[in-house]
Amino acid sequence: MSRSSTPVTPVQSVAGATPVPSVTEATPVAPNTTSAPRRVPVLWLALLATPIAAGANAPVLILPDMAASLGVPTASAAGLLTAFGWAMAVATPLLAGLLRRRGLSAVLRVATVLVLVGTALVAASPWLPLTLVGRCSQAAGGAGLVAAAISLAGTARRMGVVSAGFGMLGAVGPLLGRTLADSVSWRLALAVSALALLAVPAVARHAGPGTPPAPGRFDSRGAALLTVLVTALVLLATAPLAALGAALVAAALLTLHVRRAPDGFVPVALLRSPVFLTSALLALVLSASYFTLLFAVPRLLVERAGWDTASAGTGQLLALLCGSALSWPFAAASGRMGRAGARTVLLAVGTLAALTGILADSGPLLLAATAAGVFTASAANAVLSTHAVASAPDAGRRPAAIGLFTLCYQLGGAFGPTVAALLVLGS
Template identity: 70%
Template structure:
């Protein structure tokens, strides 16, 4: 009897161990399945990527449409071309400021309210741009367009759910941004410059479809941190204005940064979460995206001049060559986004940093036209790839409820690179 009992006990032990191992495997599988199910419930894994791209990418074409038609716009509004250039600056400012603000609305109120407000701002801004005979009202319209577009971009990025899908959005963003100046010229010649500035309104077609995937958001914790949002807005505004009014903007930025830092310490779970700022993954991703975005926009404005000065290309050849380089680099960035799922974070950052640095070095010393275009291709590849892959890294550093906030703050850094780039190009090349 004793031997039988011992045998049964050993069999039971083996069975229990086997069951325990199986259960452990099942737990891991369930965890992965639960994550996928949560993503699907949140809409990130279920919204067709075509609609996410349509939601986000038209704003890129609208942002770059004025580049080649500023003199026409200035004549129509009765102002100098340098004054009309504020239509570009106001758009960049509203994109930078609007992204974290609309991402905050997305976090607290959910997808549908964020999409409705963003769509309303985009429509209102487009109406003002189409009908306003005065520059101040047109500036207001451009700012409203950009803020609405920023909300749609933040929503699309939050719903992407993977680097591969985010790569489609970023590649489309880069390609439409590259085609924006040419599209603006064609529409201005065929109809009016006002139509050129209205192309981003196409994004509203995606709002009803994307809204169907909305789920009830988790109840917001605590009151809205209005002071944190205001301080971040002031800081972002000062940084955007830094290239235009260095002394005043720098002083304002320092004051706003100190005030925001003190506020974040007092309210660590507010509009700018302290825990997120302490994540090396988030900070590293956001800062690298800022640098790569800044270098890309610097070369975007500098390379056409370099092609003329160093290689003797005329404006038409330079524009056509740069367009091909930008489209190619944007398309290739999707390959990096697709491959990033099989690469470590260190490997991805090494590729992005290496290609971005090589692009800058090539532009600094090359005198042959194709090499200068290769520099542009590398810069847009690194910037667009960083937007696709590093945004997912940044979002992974935040808990589920704070991912829209992480996306918004990451996008703010990327947009600031876009604000600094043209000023750097002017100081180094265009002003020479």
């Protein structure tokens, strides 16, 4: 998961919110890629990954406070949200690449440093540019922690816990941020994601030592081209012509590079896998649909159903919590459904949610659409990511599958608000 403190402001999960991996419940398809498989207790994984969702959304209702403190307009302070989402999207495949090349311990160390440095900057910075750097550092570190959690989860049931927690903490993030800002400071609200570091020692201890780095050199050119492509896609809403041109050039260059380096930063084996492509593209679509509803429904509740902003905000929060919670039992049962069955349910419910959001005038129906949207997005994160990871031809490419799948999910979070503005809010 657009940003103000007075109208009902939808909750945006980290450019989103959060990814998660399915073959059968008993078969770990995304084991710890850096050591002999050991089960890390799932609550530690949830603590490692989910605070980033609350930290991402904490500024939503306190932008005026932050702007006044930093001496800038509220619109300028909103750049803190955009920067966080961009850094999360860009850093996810990069930190997943580090996981592949240097192992879990390296990712945990780098992510910890990034989160600590970012939190320190946010806590002390008197200027917006330095605060932006801090937020980007927090997001990049959070991306590494999320990648580590996904690599260690292993089953859809366990990833369902992480994904449901992501949705629920993302939903309460704005209210938590408002509460902390009122009682202490907006700077404390922006430090919420640092709570994830409490899980790092336990995760490292349970996961065990890592294996030697993967052979071969790091594909810096592929990483750079993918970063440019992602950046251009994120900027489509603000500078459409320039961003589209940059995206087309970067995509063409990346395509040529992948042909020359088939086992590089973007492995060609994943791009040729129907299972991976189907999972990643469906996750992108469901994520974009959810974020469209997230940004559109509060206004629709006011304009179509005649609700006041307070009632609309409360109703949306409850819908988000319920939908997120329901995603876990679905993820737990997905192994019995099979890939086709799980995808069919997700696509059907996601389509119904989108149509309801477009056509409904009733407040309860609009909230039901929101709940269904977050349900499909969170469940897709949990279920489809396991499909994507299982499609990797060997353990060495699983971190790349994690990074690229998560990137697709987060791009859906970046596109959703734009779709809402163009197709719903502008109508």
